[in-house]
Amino acid sequence: MNNKLKTILTTNEMIVIYIIAGLSILIGCVNSAFIGVPTLISLSRSMLVTLIFAIAEMIVIVSGGIDVSFPAVACISLYATIKTMLALNIDSPVFAYLMAALIGTGFGLINAILIAKVKILPLIATLGVSSAVSGWTLAFLGTKEISNIPEKVDKLSQLFLFTYTSGNGIKYSLTILAIIPVVICIGAHIILKHTMLGRGVYAIGGDSNAARIAGFNVTKIQFITYMTSGCLAGIGGITYMILMRQASPQVLMGSEMMVIAAVVIGGTRITGGHGSVFGTFLGVCLITLVQNNLIMLGIPAHFQTFVVGLIIVIGTAITSIRAKKIANSAKI
Amino acid sequence: MADVILKLEGIKKSFSGVHALKGVDLEIKKGEIHCLAGENGSGKSTLIKIISGVHDATEGNVYVEGKKIEHITPIDAINYGVQVIYQDFAVFPNMTVAENIAMNRALMTGAKRMNWKEARKIAIEAMEQVGANIDPDILVERLSVANKQLVAISRAIINDAKVLILDEPTTALTDKEVKKLNIILRKLKEKGIAIVIVNHKLDEIYEIADYLTILRNGESVAHGPISEFNRATFIKYLTGKDISEEKYQPKESKEEVLRVEHYTRKGSFEDVSFTLYKGDVLGITGLLGSGRGEIADALFGITPAESGKVYLHGKEVHIKSIDDAIHHKIGYVPEDRLTQGLFLDLSIQENTVAASISKYMRKGKVNTAIMQSDTMEWIRKIGCVASSPKAKIRTLSGGNAQKMVIAKWLNAEPEILILNGPTVGVDVGAKADIHKILHNLAEQGVGIIIISDEANEIVKNCNKIIVMKNGRISNRLKSLDTDETKLTSLVNGEWGEGV
Numbered sequence: 011m012n013n014k015l016k017t018i019l020t021t022n023e024m025i026v027i028y029i030i031a032g033l034s035i036l037i038g039c040v041n042s043a044f045i046g047v048p049t050l051i052s053l054s055r056s057m058l059v060t061l062i063f064a065i066a067e068m069i070v071i072v073s074g075g076i077d078v079s080f081p082a083v084a085c086i087s088l089y090a091t092i093k094t095m096l097a098l099n100i101d102s103p104v105f106a107y108l109m110a111a112l113i114g115t116g117f118g119l120i121n122a123i124l125i126a127k128v129k130i131l132p133l134i135a136t137l138g139v140s141s142a143v144s145g146w147t148l149a150f151l152g153t154k155e156i157s158n159i160p161e162k163v164d165k166l167s168q169l170f171l172f173t174y175t176s177g178n179g180i181k182y183s184l185t186i187l188a189i190i191p192v193v194i195c196i197g198a199h200i201i202l203k204h205t206m207l208g209r210g211v212y213a214i215g216g217d218s219n220a221a222r223i224a225g226f227n228v229t230k231i232q233f234i235t236y237m238t239s240g241c242l243a244g245i246g247g248i249t250y251m252i253l254m255r256q257a258s259p260q261v262l263m264g265s266e267m268m269v270i271a272a273v274v275i276g277g278t279r280i281t282g283g284h285g286s287v288f289g290t291f292l293g294v295c296l297i298t299l300v301q302n303n304l305i306m307l308g309i310p311a312h313f314q315t316f317v318v319g320l321i322i323v324i325g326t327a328i329t330s331i332r333a334k335k336i337a338n339s340a341k342i
Numbered sequence: 343m344a345d346v347i348l349k350l351e352g353i354k355k356s357f358s359g360v361h362a363l364k365g366v367d368l369e370i371k372k373g374e375i376h377c378l379a380g381e382n383g384s385g386k387s388t389l390i391k392i393i394s395g396v397h398d399a400t401e402g403n404v405y406v407e408g409k410k411i412e413h414i415t416p417i418d419a420i421n422y423g424v425q426v427i428y429q430d431f432a433v434f435p436n437m438t439v440a441e442n443i444a445m446n447r448a449l450m451t452g453a454k455r456m457n458w459k460e461a462r463k464i465a466i467e468a469m470e471q472v473g474a475n476i477d478p479d480i481l482v483e484r485l486s487v488a489n490k491q492l493v494a495i496s497r498a499i500i501n502d503a504k505v506l507i508l509d510e511p512t513t514a515l516t517d518k519e520v521k522k523l524n525i526i527l528r529k530l531k532e533k534g535i536a537i538v539i540v541n542h543k544l545d546e547i548y549e550i551a552d553y554l555t556i557l558r559n560g561e562s563v564a565h566g567p568i569s570e571f572n573r574a575t576f577i578k579y580l581t582g583k584d585i586s587e588e589k590y591q592p593k594e595s596k597e598e599v600l601r602v603e604h605y606t607r608k609g610s611f612e613d614v615s616f617t618l619y620k621g622d623v624l625g626i627t628g629l630l631g632s633g634r635g636e637i638a639d640a641l642f643g644i645t646p647a648e649s650g651k652v653y654l655h656g657k658e659v660h661i662k663s664i665d666d667a668i669h670h671k672i673g674y675v676p677e678d679r680l681t682q683g684l685f686l687d688l689s690i691q692e693n694t695v696a697a698s699i700s701k702y703m704r705k706g707k708v709n710t711a712i713m714q715s716d717t718m719e720w721i722r723k724i725g726c727v728a729s730s731p732k733a734k735i736r737t738l739s740g741g742n743a744q745k746m747v748i749a750k751w752l753n754a755e756p757e758i759l760i761l762n763g764p765t766v767g768v769d770v771g772a773k774a775d776i777h778k779i780l781h782n783l784a785e786q787g788v789g790i791i792i793i794s795d796e797a798n799e800i801v802k803n804c805n806k807i808i809v810m811k812n813g814r815i816s817n818r819l820k821s822l823d824t825d826e827t828k829l830t831s832l833v834n835g836e837w838g839e840g841v
Contacts, residue, residue, distance in 0.1 A: 220431075224432065225446070336483060
């Protein structure tokens with residue numbers, strides 16, 4: 011029993027929790043304003059889009075691949091959707107999400123074909139798709155920022171789950187859009203953990219040859235994985251647009267490193283086969299915390315990039331050392 | 343006849359014109375342990391892949407329990423009760439033991455949900471049947487090879503397996519683990535499961551098999567109860583040639599090649615002394631961790647000795663690094679040729695000249711023409727079956743690859759050649775070829791040291807034997823005064839045979 015407790019206390023997830031707790035206490039000591047509901051609300055708001063992308067990325071990495079095309083896919087999804095809506099005078103949140111998800115899924119399909127059928131390495135395939143998509147968006151859809159979001163869609167950004175009024179009368183509200191990553195997290199957890207499809211994702215990430223012999227349809231699972239990733243990229247993109255109340259064709263580019271870092275810090279092994287929704291959630295929490303609140307420690311902005319980089323290196327080093335330790339430890 | 347579970351009739355298979363199988367018949371009966379023996383390239387693997395539905399036979403019929411089966415797919419094979427345990431076990435390292443075992447059942451029934459409780463129950467039941475005792479909640483990546491195999495066996499039997507095929511199940515197991523595996527296989531046999539073992543280690547086959555089928559060049563050249571075969575006939579069928587079972591004996595010589603005195607590296611080996619005369623082949627054996635491999639590592643300068651002296655042809659030499667060893671013309675064929683002895687993705691030619699590249703430098707340029715002719719020469723001399731010097735090492739079979747590791751050193755014209763497990767994973771025919779090469783070298787005056795845990799190999803091929811125990815020499819023998827059984831009990835010491 012003692013042994014079991016020890017295993018639980020030393021899981022990757024727990025280590026991330028310790029780091030988050032330590033960092034929070036540190037920031038809280040220096041700046042007492044940090045501890046409280048306002049921080050929680052602003053953190054939730056900052057991490058909700060990252061979380062959507064991170065879940066998508068985690069699923070792909072668990073399956074033994076990687077997807078660096080999601081920022082570009084998210085951008086084209088949101089930009090093409092808003093342009094269509096403005097051109098055709100459509101004003102419906104449902105249409106916005108549907109269209110963005112569909113565009114995303116389509117690019118996921120292209121990734122899947124390149125990776126599962128043409129057998130290009132995932133990194134190269136998605137890198138190529140990313141560049142092509144991003145360039146195409148700028149060339150054919152334009153470069154203008156759009157801020158006249160249709161009214162009903164725009165209204166979503168003003169709907170709140172609850173509002174907290176602090177002692178000095180400032181209002182902090184949690185956007186209704188926070189429901190989206192919550193639903194995605196729960197759905198992803200159930201599918202990954204409790205369906206054969208989900209176990210198949212782990213199986214092909216663990217040993218794709220063994221998965222094939224066991225009777226998994228490896229190609230099909232890869233298609234589903236990359237299409238899901240694309241679909242979530244579309245949803246994440248449109249969510250970001252609503253949250254920011256403007257659409258820009260390049261706005262999410264470059265976010266892939268942070269997302270992959272969050273996923274890996276959350277215990278997902280970059281080599282595939284290992285990873286969980288909860289771990290990914292924690293990884294995103296930690297990265298967001300560092301990005302948003304380091305300033306409260308009096309650390310200047312340009313140092314933040316340095317600290318984030320440091321955390322990525324240390325965080326991934328811990329995971330990697332643990333994996334190595336397991337590989338070298340006495341076998342049972 | 344009712345007992346025949348699986349019957350193959352006139353199975354032929356060709357791959358783009360190459361005939362891998364030329365009409366093989368095979369009959370597997372209920373509750374028998376059937377050994378399928380054959381050298382590399384004899385068609386064993388192809389035959390298994392046809393049975394398991396990975397390949398389609400070009401010609402011939404497959405019957406399961408008397409019923410003719412057309413076009414088997416892997417899923418069909420499993421549904422008919424044919425289970426194959428591959429060499430790498432095809433387990434998922436990232437999943438728990440329970441999930442690994444229960445996975446196939448879930449896939450077969452087409453379940454959509456993953457039922458963890460049920461999986462655990464199935465796994466525990468299956469492991470009980472097999473007699474395995476592994477924590478079902480542990481990740482498979484943390485298991486030893488032997489336990490991974492048990493997981494694979496447990497997984498195979500839950501699907502009402504009628505025929506269990508094991509592809510070279512003992513390659514990565516220790517003697518003790520092999521014995522444990524045999525106990526399990528006999529238990530399964532009593533339950534009426536037919537077991538097919540692909541193997542080419544004679545001793546292990548005699549230990550477990552009831553019935554034997556020998557394949558050679560895609561044909562089944564002999565089959566019958568194991569009692570009908572003695573070692574000599576077995577080897578003859580296997581290789582198609584007569585391989586002597588005689589012990590190697592060189593001409594007496596007083597010409598000293600290598601003398602090692604009080605060689606010591608604390609914690610690995612202590613006070614090791616021996617002398618090699620011209621023609622001698624020295625065998626060093628012992629349990630894993632006895633210091634047998636560490637001596638070789640020291641002589642080749644990988645982990646140099648701390649004290650003691652080494653004399654080459656009577657002159658003292660100091661070996662403090664691999665460079666020193668190579669400078670003094672010492673060659674080393676490591677235990678794990680795949681990771682330590684070869685560049686798998688480079689050509690045979692590039693591998694052959696890897697230890698002697700300076701020979702080919704002409705005016706600052708590498709002379710590839712001589713390289714190629716030398717490589718061709720070695721391929722011919724050493725009897726390696728390869729299409730061309732440009733073929734990648736990865737495409738060679740185990741025996742041929744090992745021959746090329748040796749050729750690499752021979753091309754460097756060594757004075758001492760140390761071989762650690764020179765014939766691990768090499769079939770009987772190639773093994774005999776390798777041993778013959780070594781004996782010829784010894785007679786030419788090259789000092790040969792063979793490190794091996796195979797008593798048979800040591801007794802037959804070395805005229806002098808050193809048994810290591812806890813880092814010290816526990817026995818010195820002449821091969822004429824000992825035999826396999828005696829040597830094995832000396833190696834195992836007071837722990838004896840056990841089990």
